[in-house]
Amino acid sequence: MNATRHLAPRDLASATRSSIVFASVGGLLLGGLNLFVADFGANAAGRLATWAVVAVLAAITAVLALAPHRLPLLFWATVPSMVVAVGLVLDLLTRDSSAAGQIFLCWPVLFAAYELRPRVALAVLVEVLLADAVIVFSLRPAGAAASDLFSVGTTLSVFCLLLVRARERESRLVGELRRQVEVDDLTGLATRRALDQAMRTAVGTGSTHETVSLVLADVDHFKAVNDTWGHPAGDAVLQHVARLLREQFGSRGLTARLGGDELAVLVPGRSARTAAYVAEAFRLQLAEEPATVDGRVVTATVSVGVAELALADSVEADELYRRADEALYAAKRAGRDRVWCARPDGDVTAGQQDVSAPQGADAPQGADAAREAAAERRSPRRAWAGATDASSTEPSPRPLAGGRRAG
Structure with missing residues (x-):
């Protein structure tokens, strides 16, 4: 003090x-x-x-x-x-x-x-x-x-x-x-209430950001994890997923647990494309680093929906939730274990091709190169660097005004 x-x-x-x-x-x-x-x-x-x-x-x-x-x-x-x-x-x-x-x-x-x-x-x-x-x-x-x-x-x-x-x-x-x-007791993430307050601040009239993005992540078939391994194992899986998500976004976003197995990240000052790029790095990291419970490997995947709001559009925070939620369920309908992104106008489009490894002449060739690219993407520092390269016209990220990262 x-x-x-x-x-x-x-x-x-x-x-x-x-x-x-x-x-x-x-x-x-x-x-x-x-x-x-x-x-x-x-x-x-x-x-x-x-x-x-x-x-x-x-x-x-x-x-x-x-x-x-x-x-x-x-x-x-x-x-x-x-x-x-x-x-x-x-x-x-x-x-x-x-x-x-x-x-x-x-x-x-x-x-x-x-x-x-x-x-x-x-x-x-x-x-x-x-x-x-x-x-x-x-x-x-x-x-x-x-x-x-x-x-x-x-x-x-x-x-x-x-x-x-x-x-x-x-x-x-x-x-x-x-x-x-x-603060959520189980995961150490922010609660839905804290996220709502941060979102109201981020989209308020005094906000210094032009764009606010929201990432919604849901553990696929989480009920089956609980039924197969037991609720303590389910809690451990959720804690593991929450930790990886928080590590990927770091202080650039407020990571929260909305309830059950649904997590969220509010990312002020970044587009949905950038947030989706980092969310894909999180998905890849979870695939490579499954949770371990009492010496047993418990594999889990996530479906992720990403959306953004341009604050100049004067839309409410609830609209950002709606767009991200639609993108999340589009990812589930497409087969789960993927990242989908809503376009700035609110329409949902497949975003995994947009946020995966580089395309065209820059795309790595062969299985070894693909694994190397995935490993690069799993590093939080590399993921944000790649996201910045993919959206080089965006301003540098800023922490949430007046906020703090729980846990």
Whole structure:
């Protein structure tokens, strides 16, 4: 975690709401005290300073309500410190060392402990204790000041510790729940939910990609694998297939398990032809590297459908699913164990000739050459290099914006 992240609130929306509550309530409370409590300000300077603070709190509330995303990260880490400084100055100007004056020093500690990172919360606690020491020792006898500081300091330290521990535990629980939602336990791939979210981002109006491709892969006759070898063996086969698929596409795509034996890869910034080329490398690798379960070789094949969306067409993400699904079932109807690709217009055409070994003058001759070409294609690095050669006009691939590869 870098230094910038330490300054950021745990959750921007929550921190914004808390800040609005603290700022608005604080402004109303100070304004009410200044209006209705005769000796609150102690003098003209104190009253004027109080109204200035009320005005600043009103302005902060307005900014937080209208445009919190425009505030720099440094704002969230420095606001508690500024509140401490303002509280210190006000208490000294109004010569108020009472509980009513010191109570405002609790607010920055509560906010920092609940909304900010532990290190920032600890720093704010130290600032508050120092400010309180200045207030009480400046305005009260030493004995009474020490007693006040000990009581206030102990109470605030306990509050801060308990809140920070509670928030850390909550963060761990939320992280675990998010992991369960986003990562499939069996394969370590992303879940359908995570893929849907990534697809909405990839085809959204803010996307930087011109094209998004989707690969759907289905293990052929997977029920027969379970019936013949048992469900543990079926799970092992699925894990093996998922690992090979993820290795081939790497960080260039988000690999997910949709359910059962159906897997998917979302590939932003690449055409269907390029994605199909890499999918064919995956199919060849699976043929050469079958799963091994308890010392037994369990052979499995896959049918793959590939489709793309040109984002300029303004079509929905569901259309990409539909095209890839049609290509997948076209591969099954054609005999399985093959890669089929939908044309950019959505029609399905046999794509295996397009993504297999080079054709024409560049085609290798003889069985040995064919095996050598297949071995070249099975390497993920070679597969992407070949895909780039086949589609040299495409931009370099980019990772999913804001996303991460599960597992």
